Amino acid sequence: MVDETVVAANADELRAAVWQRVQQARNVKRPHTLELVRAIATEVIELHGDRLFRDDPAIVGGFCRIDGRRAVFVGHQKGAETDENIRRNFGMPHPEGYRKQIRLCRLAERLGLPVVTFVDTPGAFPGPASEERGVAEAIARSIMVMTGLRTPIVTVITGEGGSGGALALAVGDVVLALENSIYSVISPEGAASILWRSAEYAQQAAVAMRLTAAEQLALGVIDEVVPEPEGGAHHNPDETARRLRARITAHLDTLAGRDRKVLVDARYARYRAMGEFAVVAPTGEPLPERPGFVERIRRLLVSGRAALVGESGLPSGPAEDEAEDEQQVGQDT
């Protein structure tokens, strides 16, 4: 499953093409949430504060009217230039941002208004202030509230979909993504520094994680890719907004007629089905105190001591055959 919009003859070209998308998604000139909402909606009333601590400028939200439809919007907010970016903490929310989001979504639920979210963050802010005020709890609760919210939710990933800090705003009945947006479990730099032990491998990590919108569509994580104008969203923000408005209103109209319980159950089922696993025969035995015979042989092979296997008169075959048998038994049952 490869991004089909990326035409690449070899690994280097693929890496370059994927990395270009990452840079597009992060481009500071790219239209951010407030800019998009103001272009999509005819009226915007921004609301502020989590009623607990403070107003987080990295998450914005409020009421808006999209082609006559009233809705509540919430989104990450990056800044257009340096000063604003510093004020907005580069779109990295503190816990109070997520608590503002919960407050606004609960309000939407009570008022019977649908929610539209815009996702664009490198991730939640990882500093001490954020940890002290429980950023993990805020994200977890936000995700939980969104999964059970009794009103329609349409989500758009507009730029960077960075990990849990993005997911908190990205639980929806329909998840759309702009063509040059990315969505990943950890930043490419973070993955590279953990798995390759150097941030220099960020481009390889970006390819391995399949973070482009087209690949996320193939994985079933998002439902629809919205094409951007030529040169990317920032070359023509109005056209980008027009395309988004058409898709958002279409989905809002479909979801509006749905029974609330059916809606929430379908959302539960959407996330319930994410990911795949195999079912093999359970061993039915308690955990072994130490690795069994087959596993010890295999461990030796892995540790590069294959020569010893010959000396002990055991062919290398049985270990693998036995493992395969076990798998097949599992598939039969």
Place this chain on the structure above:
Amino acid sequence: MPIKLPFGGRREQHPTNLWTRCPDCGEMLYNKQLDKNQRICTRCGHHFRLRVDARIAQLLDRDSFKEQDAGLQSVDMLGFVDQKPYPERLDGARTATGIRDAALWGTGTIAGTKVALCVMDFAFMGGSMGTVVGEKVTRAAEHALEERLPLIVVSASGGARMQEGTLSLMQLAKTCAAVGRLADAGVPFISLLTDPTTGGVFASFAALGDVIVAEPKALIGFAGARVAAGTIAEQLPEGFQRAEFLFEHGFVDLVVARPKLRETLLGLLRYMRPTVHVDKAGGNGSSPIGRSPAFLESLIKREPAHG
């Protein structure tokens, strides 16, 4: 297995397997004695990480654990290759740990009280949550909901499993949705945080327990301490992201030493039994405020979304 390999035997007799150095106080601890002491340093009380079988044995009544869905196994959905292909990493972890993935779930009893229990094991790829771990937590929660059993999840994880990409991230949503349903239905959920509980596991179900219990000095946080320090270049406060730090800031109910854990859970379970709403008008009684879904519906439908 009766066949004894000469080299295998030699390796097991290597002295490094007999002794463990305490990372806190430096004491050399004899492994057998360490196991007998629930893997707590006899000198300074440092809690070593516990394997899943030892954890179950410590918390549940003897032989009461019945594992469910033992045959779930991770698959490589992305064709993920870093320095090693993901299937190789999985094989290596299975061989090294003797378990199929980083979590087990099943039912059992604590002093006769039946519970649904899910336990994570840090030894398997850092306890990372991919689809299988997410599935097991979810199935444990769904079983608890169906049978109206208290749910206990013991977390030990670095976070979401990178090798399954955003599908690991989606496990946060899956598990939060499942424990959300428990909360709505009045089925209690106790989250036990052990060293370490970070990243996507702490940012999902683990932070949502009705009661949250942590082991002393367990590392618990959103971002790894190195990430936080590296990104922010700030001096980190003393004891940052330790269980006691979270307790002080109001995110953990109790910090309990391992020998007292079973007793603590038992005490909590006496108060935390699944409730049945008696509000007759409420019909199935599954809504959060004991009101009927129809009542909530009427609230929601008061105003049309289009106007």
